[in-house]
Amino acid sequence: MTYTEIERQWTTRLRRRFVRLLPPEKLLPDTQPTYVSSWIYVFGVTTLAALAVVIASGCLLALRGPQWWHTSSVGHFVNSLHLWSVEIFFFAMVVHLWGKYFMAAWRGGRALTWMTGVVTFLTSIAAAFTGYVSQSNFDSQWISTQAKDGINATGAGAYFNVLNLGQMLMWHIVLLPLAAIVLTGLHVILVRVKGVVPPFEEPVKVSQ
Amino acid sequence: MSKRFRPDVDVAPWKGGHSPYDIIKEGTIALVVVGLLTLILAVVFGSPDELAITIKTWSNATPLDFAATALSELNLTSGTAQYGAPYNNASTGQQLGPLQLAKWVGARIPINTVNDFVIDPLKSLPAQPDLSTGLKQWSSASSATRSHWVSSYTKASAKMTFVNGQVTVTASDVGPLPVLINNLTEMARSGALDQALVTQAGFYTTDFTLPLLFLADGSYLASLADHQHLTGDQWGMMNETGNYPGQAWLWLYTFWYQIPPFNASGNGDVLVWGLMMALSVVLLLVPFIPGLRSIPRKTRIYRVIWREHYQSVAKE
Ligand code: HEM
Numbered sequence: 001m002t003y004t005e006i007e008r009q010w011t012t013r014l015r016r017r018f019v020r021l022l023p024p025e026k027l028l029p030d031t032q033p034t035y036v037s038s039w040i041y042v043f044g045v046t047t048l049a050a051l052a053v054v055i056a057s058g059c060l061l062a063l064r065g066p067q068w069w070h071t072s073s074v075g076h077f078v079n080s081l082h083l084w085s086v087e088i089f090f091f092a093m094v095v096h097l098w099g100k101y102f103m104a105a106w107r108g109g110r111a112l113t114w115m116t117g118v119v120t121f122l123t124s125i126a127a128a129f130t131g132y133v134s135q136s137n138f139d140s141q142w143i144s145t146q147a148k149d150g151i152n153a154t155g156a157g158a159y160f161n162v163l164n165l166g167q168m169l170m171w172h173i174v175l176l177p178l179a180a181i182v183l184t185g186l187h188v189i190l191v192r193v194k195g196v197v198p199p200f201e202e203p204v205k206v207s208q
Numbered sequence: 209m210s211k212r213f214r215p216d217v218d219v220a221p222w223k224g225g226h227s228p229y230d231i232i233k234e235g236t237i238a239l240v241v242v243g244l245l246t247l248i249l250a251v252v253f254g255s256p257d258e259l260a261i262t263i264k265t266w267s268n269a270t271p272l273d274f275a276a277t278a279l280s281e282l283n284l285t286s287g288t289a290q291y292g293a294p295y296n297n298a299s300t301g302q303q304l305g306p307l308q309l310a311k312w313v314g315a316r317i318p319i320n321t322v323n324d325f326v327i328d329p330l331k332s333l334p335a336q337p338d339l340s341t342g343l344k345q346w347s348s349a350s351s352a353t354r355s356h357w358v359s360s361y362t363k364a365s366a367k368m369t370f371v372n373g374q375v376t377v378t379a380s381d382v383g384p385l386p387v388l389i390n391n392l393t394e395m396a397r398s399g400a401l402d403q404a405l406v407t408q409a410g411f412y413t414t415d416f417t418l419p420l421l422f423l424a425d426g427s428y429l430a431s432l433a434d435h436q437h438l439t440g441d442q443w444g445m446m447n448e449t450g451n452y453p454g455q456a457w458l459w460l461y462t463f464w465y466q467i468p469p470f471n472a473s474g475n476g477d478v479l480v481w482g483l484m485m486a487l488s489v490v491l492l493l494v495p496f497i498p499g500l501r502s503i504p505r506k507t508r509i510y511r512v513i514w515r516e517h518y519q520s521v522a523k524e
Contacts, residue, residue, distance in 0.1 A: 032229035033222050035517040042238070045231075049238035053246050070257060079257070080250035083452075087249075088242055090457045103513055104504040106495035108219035118492045128455060132448070138258035139448045142433045145424040153302040153478035155309035158294035158316035163421065166414025198222045199514040200215065200505055202521070 027192050035199050040103070043096040044191075050089035051184060055177065057082040066136065066169060086128055093121060105197045113194060116187040123183060127176035133162050134169045144168075216501045258436070258449040263405070263419060266428045267396035271370045275393050277426040279365055281321040282385070283358045286425040288321050295319040295421075302478040309478065317417060325422055326392055329404040339391050342384030349383065357383035373397075460484070 006012055060078045061069060069075035097117065100106075106114040133144040144162045151157040161167055213220075267274035280286035284298070292301035293310040294317045301310035330343060346354065364379030375390045395401045405419040423429045433439055436449045446458040464470045464480045473479060494500050504510060511518055 028231070030228060030230070031226040032231075034225050034227050034520070035222075035514055036229060037227075037516050038513050040513050045235055045238045046242060049235065049242040050246075052239060053242055057246075070259075076255065076257060077250060080253070080255040081246055083255040084249035084253070085242070085246045087453055087456075088245060094457065099513065101494070102504045102507070102509040104216060104501065104510070106501070107217060111495040114495050115492055118488070122488055125455075125457060128457075132455065135257075137256075137260050138432070138436075139256065141260055141420060141423065141429065142436075142438050143448075145420050145429065150477040150481050152291075152294055152310055153475075154481050155293070155313040157310070158313045161294075161317060161415075161417060163417040164415045169414070198219050199517050200510055201220055202518065 022189065022193055026195070029192075032196060033198065036196050040095075040099040041196075043092050043099055046092040047089060047096050048184070048188070050085055050092055051180070053085040054082065054089050055181070057085055058173065058177070062173060066134070070137070086131070090124070090128070093124065097121060103197060104200070107197055108194065110190075110194050110197055113187060113190040116183055116190060120180060120183040120187055123176060123180050127172060127180055130168045130172035130176060134165065134172045136165060140165075216505055217495070253452070256449045256452055261423070261429065261432065262399065263396050263402045263422060264399040266423065266426060267393060267401075270426075270428050271375065271393055271397065272368060273426050273428055274396055275368060275370070275375045275389055276365065277422070278326060278389055278392050278396075279362060280425060281325040281422070282388075283362045284321065286321060288319060288325075288421045288425055296321075302475045304475065304478045304482050319418070319421065324408070324418060325405075326388060328408065329395065329401055330388060330391055332404045333391065333395060333400070336391075338387050342387035342391075345384045346388065353383070357381070357385050361385040361389075460487075 057078060061075070061082055064072075064075060069079040100114065100117065129143075129147070133140045133147070148157060148162050151160060151162060160171075263274070277286065281289060284290065288295055290298045292299035293313055293315050296315050296319060300308055303309075327343070327346065330339065333339060349357070360379055361377060361382040364377050364382070368375060368377045370376075370393075373394070375386075375393050377386060377389075379386075392401065395404070402419060405422065406413050406416060408418065409415055430439065436447075438447055438449070446455045446462045448454040461480065461484055464483060465476065470476045470480050490497065490500070
């Protein structure tokens with residue numbers, strides 16, 4: 001099979017840029033620098049796995065509509081899966097965040113990785129909050145009537161009405177998950193492009 | 209042309225070795241473990257689903273609280289009536305220093321508590337002689353007459369009673385108010401008010417702004433929340449009913465509400481929000497903030513994280 005690249009073409013240029021930025025062996029590497037051996041690395045991938053479970057259980061909840069889980073024990077169980085995967089997700093993400101902080105993992109041109117992480121964190125908080133107010137039960141009545149004062153005080157409440165179930169549900173199941181997924185994708189790609197940050201160099205000999 | 213090496217910003221290229229690392233296998237294992245853990249937690253602990261309350265349950269549980277709240281919508285003393293933006297222009301609302309953020313945006317979700325909570329729902333009831341007369345009397349009265357009726361009724365309302373399904377206030381010169389308040393309470397106790405408040409926007413609706421604000425204006429919702437340890441001074445927002453972790457990640461946001469000046473200020477909400485936004489920006493910009501970005505290097509916690517690496521370096 002012969003294959004010739006067409007020169008001076010938008011498509012070719014874009015492909016070359018992609019491949020230069022993230023060649024397959026960098027996207028899916030089979031080795032890592034030797035310093036990549038610590039329990040802390042588990043939390044990034046655990047956050048990613050938990051996000052997958054959150055999305056999958058959310059999709060199951062969506063199948064039969066927003067009232068289903070109030071009336072069906074199967075639905076309620078799916079809701080429990082969704083809740084607990086969210087708790088695991090946040091736990092893992094917060095440990096990941098502090099881990100990356102104490103590794104100063106923004107070093108070596110990785111500031112954007114850190115920043116996409118922070119924005120994902122904030123987006124996830126908003127996503128979880130809209131989930132709580134979309135539950136259509138006592139919790140959502142209380143949380144929404146309390147939270148409205150904070151959001152109204154900033155002026156945003158005029159456009160982001162936490163008492164409007166339809167609006168909150170749309171944000172919870174479409175806009176915010178979409179944002180979280182796109183941001184997470186960007187974050188993980190940035191990690192692959194830059195490689196894993198090396199430890200601080202310590203010139204001093206350590207006495208054990 | 210050599211730039212100075214900044215230890216909190218730059219890294220030296222890695223000259224050490226590489227070892228096999230199967231990220232796809234790691235990811236698969238993580239997915240299976242998280243899936244199983246979720247399953248176990250869901251089976252063991254389940255999830256809370258405390259039924260939503262209704263205006264019907266509220267007005268049957270505490271009819272006088274309901275009637276007093278209805279009156280507060282008429283005499284404009286309720287939380288919603290005095291709110292300011294985005295519901296009305298009754299007050300400036302909260303301010304962040306000189307910034308009147310809410311007021312500048314304006315009353316974009318306009319609510320007239322007299323009409324939206326009392327008069328319009330009553331108009332939707334099937335005609336009954338005394339109610340129709342009362343509503344006619346109300347709509348043809350001047351606003352001065354209305355205020356006079358409302359204030360006479362309000363003065364006498366301290367002795368409001370609820371006997372045999374009727375709200376009674378002994379007072380004179382109150383126009384149709386006794387009829388209006390009593391009918392609204394009956395309407396609420398039948399469940400018709402719940403429906404009237406959501407259907408104001410037409411047949412299909414997903415907007416519960418009106419019934420939620422009405423509920424929040426009364427004290428029944430808050431008393432239930434208090435039982436469930438959900439109020440603000442009990443770290444409210446981040447909890448949920450039952451013994452569930454809730455939104456534990458809101459701990460810092462909720463924390464500010466427990467301490468001065470936030471818990472004592474009329475501008476508490478906007479102060480907390482302003483602070484949290486500023487802190488979020490700080491978190492976002494950590495890699496660029498001198499001092500903050502040096503803490504990891506100086507505390508040397510990284511030596512615990514990369515323990516194996518430093519041990520092998522030490523051996524060389
Ligand atoms: C949905 C949320 C998130 C997911 C799924 C996620 C996932 C990951 C994964 C899989 C890695 C590579 C493995 C590792 O180093 O642990 C990583 C690296 C990284 N993450 Fe996150 N992350 C999330 C949120 C955050 C947050 C909130 C921050 C910090 C504010 C952050 C900062 C970083 C940094 C700086 C790296 C690069 C680490 C290095 O080079 O060693 N991430 N993330």
